[in-house]
Amino acid sequence: MVKPKTEEEIELLRINGDLVSRTLAEVGKMVAPGVTTAKLNEVAETFIRDHGAIPSFKGFEGFPAALCMSVNDVVVHGFPSERPLEEGDIVSVDCGTLYKGYNGDSAYTFPVGEVDAETRRLMDVTKASLYKGIEAAVAGNRTGDIGYAVQSYAESFGFSVVRELEGHGLGKEMHEDPGVPNYGRRGHGARLLSGMVICIEPMICAGGRGVYLAKNGWAVHTSDHKNAAHYELTVVIRNGRAEQLSTFDYIEKDGSIKF
Ligand code: MG
Numbered sequence: 001m002v003k004p005k006t007e008e009e010i011e012l013l014r015i016n017g018d019l020v021s022r023t024l025a026e027v028g029k030m031v032a033p034g035v036t037t038a039k040l041n042e043v044a045e046t047f048i049r050d051h052g053a054i055p056s057f058k059g060f061e062g063f064p065a066a067l068c069m070s071v072n073d074v075v076v077h078g079f080p081s082e083r084p085l086e087e088g089d090i091v092s093v094d095c096g097t098l099y100k101g102y103n104g105d106s107a108y109t110f111p112v113g114e115v116d117a118e119t120r121r122l123m124d125v126t127k128a129s130l131y132k133g134i135e136a137a138v139a140g141n142r143t144g145d146i147g148y149a150v151q152s153y154a155e156s157f158g159f160s161v162v163r164e165l166e167g168h169g170l171g172k173e174m175h176e177d178p179g180v181p182n183y184g185r186r187g188h189g190a191r192l193l194s195g196m197v198i199c200i201e202p203m204i205c206a207g208g209r210g211v212y213l214a215k216n217g218w219a220v221h222t223s224d225h226k227n228a229a230h231y232e233l234t235v236v237i238r239n240g241r242a243e244q245l246s247t248f249d250y251i252e253k254d255g256s257i258k259f
């Protein structure tokens, strides 16, 4: 049984959500051909620590970095590396923070320079599918309603949905119940209750939905090596709707960067 969060807990999760959102924007300002994901990781870790928080991914089950950096056919959980980003790449940046015992968790897929039209469409559809999922995240609905909303939208564009990974509850733990799949049937799955805090994070593939785990035990690749995109926001369910605790506004409305 999932216990709804108290107002105090929601406030701490909101502070974390704000910090991960601002960290992603700091990273986004630097995404460009020639920059290494290792450098972006370093900047993010410094930014998080300068705000009195801890990068929660670092050391989590042995993960070596502050950010997951997943380039092109890597869906999620890529390691930052010394390989410079190239024009036309896309990079999913997933960021987690721990502040006052609570977690933040959000992700954004950035284009590196100009990307081709199909890749742009993959990114746009994946992000829009996340907002479709958020619209379905109302008290009384079930996780299957979120999954259905994401899946039906993404698939209507001919894209496919990764099934091996899913969204999750968020609180003192980085991954709490309920699991929030990005596919599903309306009216099925865990009941959504007012006060629940969840992360919704569609992982959408340009080609088939098959994935495999890299030899390092972390990076999840598409089996056909076509691109995948990944966006994640944290929301609290209340007052008949999902209220965002994290945001892409710092990335998209700041004005200094255009995505
Ligand atoms: Mg995440």
Ligand code: MG
Binding pocket: 105, 106, 167, 168, 199, 201, 232
């Ligand atoms: Mg997550």
